[in-house]
Amino acid sequence: MTIAREETYDAHLLSFVLRLADSALIASQRMAEWCGVAPMLEEDIALSNVALDLLGQSRHLFTYASDLEGGSRSEDDFAFLRDPHEYLNYIIAELPNGDFAQSCTKSFLFSSFAKTVWSSLLDANDSRLRDIAAKSLKETNYHVEHFSSWFIRLGDGTDTSRQKILEGLDYVWPYTNEFFDDDSILISLEGVLKMKTNTLWTKWIEGVTNVFASARIDLPSTPDFICSGKYGIHSEHLGHILAEMQYLQRAYPGGRW
Amino acid sequence: MGNDSSNKEVEIPLYEVFIRSANGLEHRHVGSLHAADAEMAIMNARDVYVRRNEGVSIWVVPSACITASDPSSKEMLFGPSRDKIYRHPTFYNLPEGVRNI
Numbered sequence: 019m020t021i022a023r024e025e026t027y028d029a030h031l032l033s034f035v036l037r038l039a040d041s042a043l044i045a046s047q048r049m050a051e052w053c054g055v056a057p058m059l060e061e062d063i064a065l066s067n068v069a070l071d072l073l074g075q076s077r078h079l080f081t082y083a084s085d086l087e088g089g090s091r092s093e094d095d096f097a098f099l100r101d102p103h104e105y106l107n108y109i110i111a112e113l114p115n116g117d118f119a120q121s122c123t124k125s126f127l128f129s130s131f132a133k134t135v136w137s138s139l140l141d142a143n144d145s146r147l148r149d150i151a152a153k154s155l156k157e158t159n160y161h162v163e164h165f166s167s168w169f170i171r172l173g174d175g176t177d178t179s180r181q182k183i184l185e186g187l188d189y190v191w192p193y194t195n196e197f198f199d200d201d202s203i204l205i206s207l208e209g210v211l212k213m214k215t216n217t218l219w220t221k222w223i224e225g226v227t228n229v230f231a232s233a234r235i236d237l238p239s240t241p242d243f244i245c246s247g248k249y250g251i252h253s254e255h256l257g258h259i260l261a262e263m264q265y266l267q268r269a270y271p272g273g274r275w
Numbered sequence: 276m277g278n279d280s281s282n283k284e285v286e287i288p289l290y291e292v293f294i295r296s297a298n299g300l301e302h303r304h305v306g307s308l309h310a311a312d313a314e315m316a317i318m319n320a321r322d323v324y325v326r327r328n329e330g331v332s333i334w335v336v337p338s339a340c341i342t343a344s345d346p347s348s349k350e351m352l353f354g355p356s357r358d359k360i361y362r363h364p365t366f367y368n369l370p371e372g373v374r375n376i
Binding site: 061063160164171 | 308309315319321326
């Protein structure tokens with residue numbers, strides 16, 4: 019009885035950690051696509067920095083996931099040897115970048131959510147997660163600052179820039195629903211994570227609403243559409259990302275630098 | 276492409292960046308970058324110039340606000356001091372124990 023209960027507990031915690039790790043890794047891979055083609059050199063460096071921050075966060079989380087499993091899979095195994103249906107990232111992380119406005123909109127909404135998650139995890143009943151959250155929160159605060167300032171600048175900018183932000187928002191916004199739908203993993207881990215979906219939503223929407231007001235953009239209504247990347251059901255985009263990201267490890271198994 | 280269209284684009288202004296590497300030291304010029312305004316310049320400076328923990332404080336100044344000396348005035352500005360060796364403290368023996376001079 020006791021053993022069985024502990025096993026479910028660990029499996030849920032592992033899923034939760036992988037959800038965060040995969041979201042950070044896939045968001046990082048997408049962000050890295052801007053390297054070399056951002057609108058100006060300064061932004062190119064900024065986006066590469068963000069991509070590296072996200073990669074670092076995913077590495078800490080994968081290491082923790084590996085420890086939870088007893089070390090049977092390494093950090094690299096998680097990243098390079100799993101198929102799309104085993105990835106548990108939020109779908110918003112795998113969406114195509116589109117133009118710069120769409121990318122900024124996506125990253126603003128996603129990093130704002132990450133910020134509420136890290137803030138909440140500072141109180142978790144799990145010292146590894148608390149440590150990772152404390153480190154990631156500092157980086158994520160900057161990501162929110164960076165992308166919300168672009169969202170405001172472009173949203174409240176010229177007719178063209180505003181139009182591009184609105185189009186990007188149209189595309190990205192429905193995927194934010196996934197952050198807050200009913201979540202059996204969060205409920206079963208409530209004693210460990212001390213995290214509630216409705217508290218996350220309240221904090222997220224508060225921050226997002228302020229930025230929307232500064233950008234003079236109306237908050238879109240909550241759509242009915244709910245996607246479920248966090249349960250391994252993904253869009254058609256993830257397979258393409260993994261094909262590129264995992265190519266080397268799949269073509270030359272066990273290859274090292 | 277073509278120069279006609281690029282000439283019509285609004286140029287993003289240039290900012291000069293100064294970083295103070297530690298408390299008690301002065302801000303030093305480290306380079307320049309493009310930014311639409313001062314707020315963006317601070318953000319860009321963070322990404323471009325303090326990625327490796329180089330500083331504790333950032334100043335940004337619009338490059339247009341800096342008045343530079345005219346290279347053709349070099350003789351007038353810098354020449355006269357060259358032969359006034361008494362302006363350089365090379366005639367004094369430093370007492371023992373005095374450092375940092």
